[in-house]
Structures are given as C-alpha cells and as structure tokens.
Amino acid sequence: MRHVLSALVQNVPGVLSHISGMLASRGYNIDSLVVGETEDPQLSRMTFVVVGDDNVLSQVRKQLEKIITVVQVDDISSHEHVERDLMLIKIAAPPDMRGKIGELADIFRGRIVDVSPDAVMVEISGPEKKIEAFIELMRPFGILELARTGRIAMVRGCQKDI
Amino acid sequence: MNPQRVETSKQAPTDPAQQNPTSGADIVVQTLVNNGVDAVFAYPGGASMPIHQALTRFRDQVRVILPRHEQGGGFAAQGYARTTGKIGVCMTTSGPGATNLVTCLADAKLDSIPMLAISGQVGTTVIGTDAFQETPIVEVCRSVTKHHYLVTDVNDIARVVREAFHIATTGRPGPVLVDIPKNIQFQMVVPDYNAPMKLPGYRVGTERATPREIEAIAAMIRAAKRPVIYAGGGIISSDASEELRALVAKTGIPITTTIMGLGGFPGDHPLSLDMLGMHGSVYANYAVDNADLLIALGVRFDDRVTGKVSAFANKAKIIHVEIDPSEIDKIKRADLAVCSDLKYALRELNAIVEAPDLTEWHRKVAVWKRDEPFHYNLDFPGIVPQHAIHELYKATKDRDTYISVGVGQHQMWTAQYYKFREPRRWMCSSGLGTMGFGLPAAVGAKIAHPDSLVIDIDGDGSLLMNIQEMATCYCEKVPVKVMLLNNMHLGMVVQWEDRFHAANRAHTYLGPIDHPEATGLGNGITPQERYYPDFIAVAKGFGWSGRSISAKKDLVPAIEEMIAAEGPYLLEVQVPYQEHVLPMIPSNSTVQDLIKE
Numbered sequence: 001m002r003h004v005l006s007a008l009v010q011n012v013p014g015v016l017s018h019i020s021g022m023l024a025s026r027g028y029n030i031d032s033l034v035v036g037e038t039e040d041p042q043l044s045r046m047t048f049v050v051v052g053d054d055n056v057l058s059q060v061r062k063q064l065e066k067i068i069t070v071v072q073v074d075d076i077s078s079h080e081h082v083e084r085d086l087m088l089i090k091i092a093a094p095p096d097m098r099g100k101i102g103e104l105a106d107i108f109r110g111r112i113v114d115v116s117p118d119a120v121m122v123e124i125s126g127p128e129k130k131i132e133a134f135i136e137l138m139r140p141f142g143i144l145e146l147a148r149t150g151r152i153a154m155v156r157g158c159q160k161d162i
Numbered sequence: 163m164n165p166q167r168v169e170t171s172k173q174a175p176t177d178p179a180q181q182n183p184t185s186g187a188d189i190v191v192q193t194l195v196n197n198g199v200d201a202v203f204a205y206p207g208g209a210s211m212p213i214h215q216a217l218t219r220f221r222d223q224v225r226v227i228l229p230r231h232e233q234g235g236g237f238a239a240q241g242y243a244r245t246t247g248k249i250g251v252c253m254t255t256s257g258p259g260a261t262n263l264v265t266c267l268a269d270a271k272l273d274s275i276p277m278l279a280i281s282g283q284v285g286t287t288v289i290g291t292d293a294f295q296e297t298p299i300v301e302v303c304r305s306v307t308k309h310h311y312l313v314t315d316v317n318d319i320a321r322v323v324r325e326a327f328h329i330a331t332t333g334r335p336g337p338v339l340v341d342i343p344k345n346i347q348f349q350m351v352v353p354d355y356n357a358p359m360k361l362p363g364y365r366v367g368t369e370r371a372t373p374r375e376i377e378a379i380a381a382m383i384r385a386a387k388r389p390v391i392y393a394g395g396g397i398i399s400s401d402a403s404e405e406l407r408a409l410v411a412k413t414g415i416p417i418t419t420t421i422m423g424l425g426g427f428p429g430d431h432p433l434s435l436d437m438l439g440m441h442g443s444v445y446a447n448y449a450v451d452n453a454d455l456l457i458a459l460g461v462r463f464d465d466r467v468t469g470k471v472s473a474f475a476n477k478a479k480i481i482h483v484e485i486d487p488s489e490i491d492k493i494k495r496a497d498l499a500v501c502s503d504l505k506y507a508l509r510e511l512n513a514i515v516e517a518p519d520l521t522e523w524h525r526k527v528a529v530w531k532r533d534e535p536f537h538y539n540l541d542f543p544g545i546v547p548q549h550a551i552h553e554l555y556k557a558t559k560d561r562d563t564y565i566s567v568g569v570g571q572h573q574m575w576t577a578q579y580y581k582f583r584e585p586r587r588w589m590c591s592s593g594l595g596t597m598g599f600g601l602p603a604a605v606g607a608k609i610a611h612p613d614s615l616v617i618d619i620d621g622d623g624s625l626l627m628n629i630q631e632m633a634t635c636y637c638e639k640v641p642v643k644v645m646l647l648n649n650m651h652l653g654m655v656v657q658w659e660d661r662f663h664a665a666n667r668a669h670t671y672l673g674p675i676d677h678p679e680a681t682g683l684g685n686g687i688t689p690q691e692r693y694y695p696d697f698i699a700v701a702k703g704f705g706w707s708g709r710s711i712s713a714k715k716d717l718v719p720a721i722e723e724m725i726a727a728e729g730p731y732l733l734e735v736q737v738p739y740q741e742h743v744l745p746m747i748p749s750n751s752t753v754q755d756l757i758k759e
Contacts (some may be wrong), residue, residue, distance in 0.1 A: 010363060013312070018304050025305050055491070062488035068309040068329060158755035 003057045004077040005048040005151045010069040030148035047152050076153045085154040086125040091140035093120045108134050183350040186210035186316040189574035193323040201225045201609050203235035207255020209282030212347035234602040236266025239608025243275050243457040244589045253280040257295030268306035268336035272593025277337040285345040307338030316349040321357040333366040334486040369485050371502035376510045385723045386455035388523045389415045395422030396460015396584045405508035413517045416527050418446035421592045427582030437707040439467035441743050443572040444534035453478040460504050463493035473752040536578045547647040547737045548575050555580045557721045564607045570598040571653035572741040576619050592747025598627025604642040622648040635730040636705035644732045649739035657742045701732040708732035
C-alpha cells in the first residue's frame with residue numbers, strides 16, 4: 001500500500017536529518033520525501049510517500065509524531081486529495097524533432113523552457129502517473145537529463161481538522 | 163539532598179542581580195539551580211571550562227562530582243536519576259568527552275531515564291572545520307536521545323535548558339543532550355529565565371485513559387479466569403507502584419514484572435511471580451503462557467520478554483496501557499490499547515474494578531510457584547554466585563539498601579534472587595545491557611542517598627570496564643560497596659557457548675592467553691589458583707579496603723564486614739564459571755523450549 005503523509009515541522013536546523021535518520025534506522029521504505037517552507041516561517045512542511053501495510057504506516061506516523069520538532073502529522077491519502085510532482089526533462093532534439101516534442105508537451109500541459117541546437121528542456125507537473133507517462137513518451141527521443149521534485153500533496157476542500 | 167529545594171517551582175527568583183549581563187556559562191548553571199539540580203557529574207575539558215568556572219560560583223548549591231571517565235559520569239547521573247526519579251545531570255567537553263557519553267545516552271533512551279547531558283562544543287566560528295576536539299555530537303546522538311540541541315545563540319540558553327528539563331522529565335522520560343559552543347558560554351547577555359518554551363510539537367499531560375477505556379479494562383478483568391499482570395518500567399517512571407499494589411490487592415491478579423519493573427511491586431508478595439522472559443521464573447512464564455488475559459502495564463514487549471512473539475501469551479486477550487503511543491501495537495497487537503499515564507489509569511481503574519473469581523487460577527499458579535522455584539546447587543564446596551547474591555539479599559533486605567549491577571549472569575541472578583520491595587532501589591542497564599554500568603551507577607545513587615547502603619553486585623568483566631570509578635569513590639568520598647563475583651570469564655557468553663556453540667571458548671576467558679582455560683582446555687579454575695587480576699590489590703591502590711573469599715564459611719561474615727566498612731569496600735567472591743543462569747528460554751523461542759537444567 002502507498003500512503004502520502006504530510007508533516008508540519010519546526011523550521012530548525014537538523015530537523016530533516018533527524019527525520020530521515022529515524023526513517024532509515026527503523027528501516028521504513030520511503031519513496032519520496034519533499035521539504036519546503038510554509039506560509040509561517042517558523043514551520044516547514046514535509047511530504048512523505050511511504051510504502052507498507054497499515055501497521056507500517058501507523059508506526060511511521062507514531063515515530064514521526066514522537067520527534068519533538070514534528071508539530072503535526074496527517075495521512076493525506078486517507079482523504080480526497082491532490083498530488084503533484086514537478087519535473088524538468090532535457091531531451092535530445094535536433095531542430096526537426098522540436099515540433100514533435102512541443103506537441104506532446106502541449107498535450108501533457110508541459111512547456112518548453114529552454115532550447116539549444118541539440119536539445120530542449122521541458123517543464124511538466126502533475127500526478128505521478130502523468131509524469132511517468134510523459135517520460136515513457138520521451139524515451140525514444142533520448143533523455144539527456146531528468147530532475148523531479150518528488151511528491152507534494154494537499155487535501156481538497158477546507159476540512160479544518162487537516 | 164534537600165527535597166524542599168527540589169520541589170521549588172520552575173519560576174526563577176527575581177533577583178535584581180540577574181538583570182545584569184551574565185555569561186552563557188553562568189546562565190547554564192543558574193538554570194540548573196532553578197530546576198532543582200543539586201549534583202552534576204562533570205569531567206572538564208577545553209570546551210566546557212567556562213561552565214566549570216561558573217559552577218565554582220555556585221558551590222553552595224550544586225555539588226560537582228568528578229568522575230574518572232565521561233562514561234562513569236553519565237552512568238552516575240543515571241544512578242542518581244534511577245534512584246530518585248529526578249533528572250540526572252552530566253557534563254563533558256567536546257569531541258572525545260562527548261562521544262564517551264554516547265553509550266550513556268543510548269542506555270538512558272532504551273530504559274527511559276530522565277537525563278540531561280551538557281557537552282561543550284568548539285566555537286561557532288570553527289564548527290564544521292574539523293577543529294581540535296570537534297565532533298558533531300548532536301548528529302551522532304540524534305537517534306539515541308529523546309531530544310537534542312546545538313545552542314548557537316546565547317539568548318537561547320536559558321530557554322533551551324528549561325526545555326531540556328521539561329522534555330527529559332515528562333511523558334515517557336529520556337535523555338536530552340544540549341551542546342554549547344565555547345564562545346557562546348563566554349558571551350554576555352541579560353538572561354530571561356522565564357522565556358516561554360517553544361515546543362509546539364511536544365504535547366504532554368494529555369495522556370489520560372477515558373472513563374470508557376477504564377470501564378472496558380474493568381469489564382475484561384471481570385470476565386477473566388486466568389489473568390496476569392505484566393508490569394514494566396512504566397510503573398516506576400509514573401510513580402504508580404502504590405496504585406499497582408492496590409490493584410493487585412483488590413483483584414488478586416498474579417503479577418510478573420520485567421527487569422525494569424523490579425521493585426514496582428514487592429518481590430516477596432505472595433502474588434508476585436517475579437520476573438518473566440528469557441531468564442524469568444518458570445511460574446511467571448507458565449502463567450503468561452496459560453493466561454486468558456494479559457494486562458500489560460508500562461511495557462514494550464521486549465524480545466527478552468516475549469521470545470517468539472507469535473507464541474507469546476497467545477491464549478490471552480491483551481490490554482496494553484502505555485504512555486508512548488509508538489509502543490502500542492509495535493510488537494504485539496493489543497485487544498485493548500490505552501494510551502495513558504499509568505498512575506492516572508490505575509487510580510481510575512481501582513475505583514471501579516471488581517475482583518474476578520480466581521480460586522482455581524490461584525491454585526494452579528501456587529503449584530507452579532511451589533514446584534519450580536529458582537534454585538541453585540548448595541552442595542558445591544565453594545561459593546556459587548547465586549548463593550552469594552542470596553546471602554547478600556538476606557543480609558540487606560531489612561536495611562535501607564540500593565543495588566546496582568553490571569551486565570551478564572550476575573545481573574540475571576540478582577534479578578532472580580534479590581526481592582525488591584520498593585521502586586527505585588534497583589539500578590540495571592536493562593535495554594542496552596551496558597557492561598560497566600554498576601560501579602558508576604552506584605556512585606550516583608550514593609550521592610543522592612548518602613546515608614543509605616549502596617552496593618554494586620558486579621561481574622569481573624563488567625567491573626573492569628569502569629574500574630577507574632574506584633578513584634571517584636575514594637577522592638569524592640563516596641563510600642559505595644562492591645560485591646564482585648569473579649569467575650574470570652564472561653559468564654553469560656560462556657553459557658551461550660556451552661549451550662549453543664559446543665562449549666567452544668571464543669575469547670571469553672579473562673586470564674592470560676597461555677592458560678588452558680583460554681581455549682577451553684582447562685578443567686576449572688581451582689581455588690588455589692591466583693585469580694587475575696588481583697582485584698583487591700587494584701582496589702587498595704585506589705584507596706579502598708577489601709577482601710577476597712572463596713570458602714563458604716567466609717561468605718556471611720565477609721558480607722557483614724563489607725556492610726560495616728566505613729569507606730568504599732570491595733568484596734571479591736571467587737566463584738566457579740560453570741554455573742548457568744536458569745531457567746532459560748533461548749532467543750526467539752517459546753515456553754515449550756524452556757531449559758530447566
């Protein structure tokens with residue numbers, strides 16, 4: 001089972017190291033970990049994609065909550081939610097291929113953000129599956145470089161509890 | 163120790179002098195004083211000197227005990243904490259001083275002991291440059307502390323140290339490390355001792371069983387025919403031993419404790435089944451195996467208790483009352499899990515619980531208890547270790563006594579034969595199993611209880627690991643007693659070699675390598691043979707008195723002599739190494755695999 005957990009953490013030095021160290025030392029399988037600031041400079045948000053059964057999920061959650069600098073942990077995937085991943089991908093593209101790549105990028109609502117004589121860079125965001133589909137489409141052209149942010153997620157609507 | 167001072171509120175005195183700029187080092191010490199600290203176990207060095215200088219300005223309020231190794235200081239702080247329930251404070255310099263504390267922190271974390279460790283750090287301008295005696299100790303210690311701080315702003319010191327006290331002593335207690343760079347210790351600032359804590363993610367005091375949960379526990383007890391209480395260190399941390407006693411008195415439920423729970427319930431009570439688990443009593447393990455209800459109180463289903471988890475208490479419904487939510491369902495799924503402070507939960511439960519009819523169950527348990535007691539060979543011509551511990555127990559049980567142990571066979575035998583009647587009389591590195599724990603822990607207990615008898619029951623391997631603390635005892639005037647059970651072997655490892663490795667000796671003999679025993683070719687160490695090292699000569703070198711015995715007739719008088727001695731005293735009892743700790747349930751096994759002989 002795949003779960004998305006979101007944790008509000010105190011924005012203090014070492015908190016990322018503490019959390020990633022805990023996850024590693026307890027042997028939890030983390031697919032993705034993203035950290036960024038929130039609207040409150042005192043707090044950061046971490047988003048985890050955890051793979052495991054309900055027991056694993058519940059242990060990961062409790063172990064996270066036990067860390068003093070972790071303020072709150074939510075299981076985003078137990079609610080209706082939106083998940084996004086941002087990717088930059090550089091594809092080998094001689095001039096005659098640019099149009100083709102641009103067309104595909106359009107279909108995926110990506111956009112070309114850099115063009116050089118032999119390559120283009122595409123920026124694309126969306127759910128994991130869409131990103132992966134786009135990667136597969138680009139493979140035949142020749143992927144030169146690829147960078148992804150990992151998953152961020154948010155619950156839909158305004159459930160105050162979350 | 164002055165309990166009055168300890169009880170004072172955490173509000174700082176409004177001394178106008180404190181409105182003056184004060185050095186970071188003085189703020190550290192003042193904050194310790196504000197939190198009732200009366201003893202600090204501290205080994206100085208370059209990066210912690212300013213705090214030591216500050217401590218000299220508080221001589222009337224804080225005693226500084228100089229251990230002879232930082233690990234000794236850390237375990238002394240634990241001895242202080244384990245026997246008082248108050249926080250134990252230790253301090254080291256940066257680098258090697260701080261890394262020498264790592265084992266103590268890991269130990270305190272596993273046994274949930276409230277401890278504050280302060281380490282000096284190299285100056286903030288050179289942090290990260292591999293400076294002399296620099297280690298990133300906070301990075302090293304993240305996973306072995308409850309929390310940790312690197313202070314980089316002198317304005318944060320008072321708040322951080324207060325937070326450290328709060329975190330270490332509340333909820334599930336544990337060790338907190340505060341790392342303070344030397345230049346921060348020197349900086350001057352007008353301190354705010356009441357600066358609010360910034361702990362938005364730390365919510366304690368809310369762990370309270372609901373009335374519904376209490377009723378559910380009472381209902382399960384009412385319906386039980388073969389209930390057993392399995393109580394652990396949580397009983398002691400939450401100061402709930404009176405409530406536990408009341409629960410047993412009210413319900414008549416037999417009770418077994420973990421090694422951490424010893425003393426949480428009187429060991430000489432008829433319903434006490436002693437310790438359970440790998441070296442627990444036969445009757446405790448039978449009772450748990452046959453139980454239809456297991457009431458787990460302040461425990462974490464450690465592998466030394468459960469053996470093979472799927473077989474543990476597999477006929478029982480499980481109630482688990484525990485303050486740390488992450489322990490619930492971690493190893494064993496509870497039928498009723500209650501996240502609560504134990505003292506509160508037991509008090510509420512005692513108000514409504516009714517006694518089930520346990521006549522049949524009592525009869526069964528009493529037969530096991532009668533038929534399968536702990537026993538040892540009384541016919542041995544010399545002194546077997548169990549006998550020495552049993553005699554020490556008889557000689558000290560009616561005195562005001564605190565007992566510490568190292569790790570190994572002697573530790574298990576003490577857990578089996580010393581029946582603790584009260585909590586906080588017993589110091590044992592239980593979760594981490596740190597050899598060398600006993601002597602320094604005894605030092606800490608003696609500092610906290612100067613008028614009490616404090617005895618470290620130790621093995622030769624363990625004692626040697628922190629033997630330098632003998633100097634602390636002599637120089638700091640801390641007259642602890644050590645009863646050393648010397649078998650010249652790492653007895654517990656030898657036992658496993660005997661049982662699981664065809665008695666092949668693999669570096670478990672502690673004498674010279676050219677002795678036949680080193681390779682297992684000897685036929686026992688004879689009483690005529692000189693034991694190595696000459697512990698009595700070593701002790702005398704440190705200023706101790708001592709005596710070595712190997713004859714049965716000398717045991718009781720020698721114990722009396724040790725108790726009566728004025729200063730620190732070592733009683734070496736030369737014992738055979740062939741004894742095994744029994745009963746034994748091998749690792750990851752079940753009651754069916756229990757070894758009795």
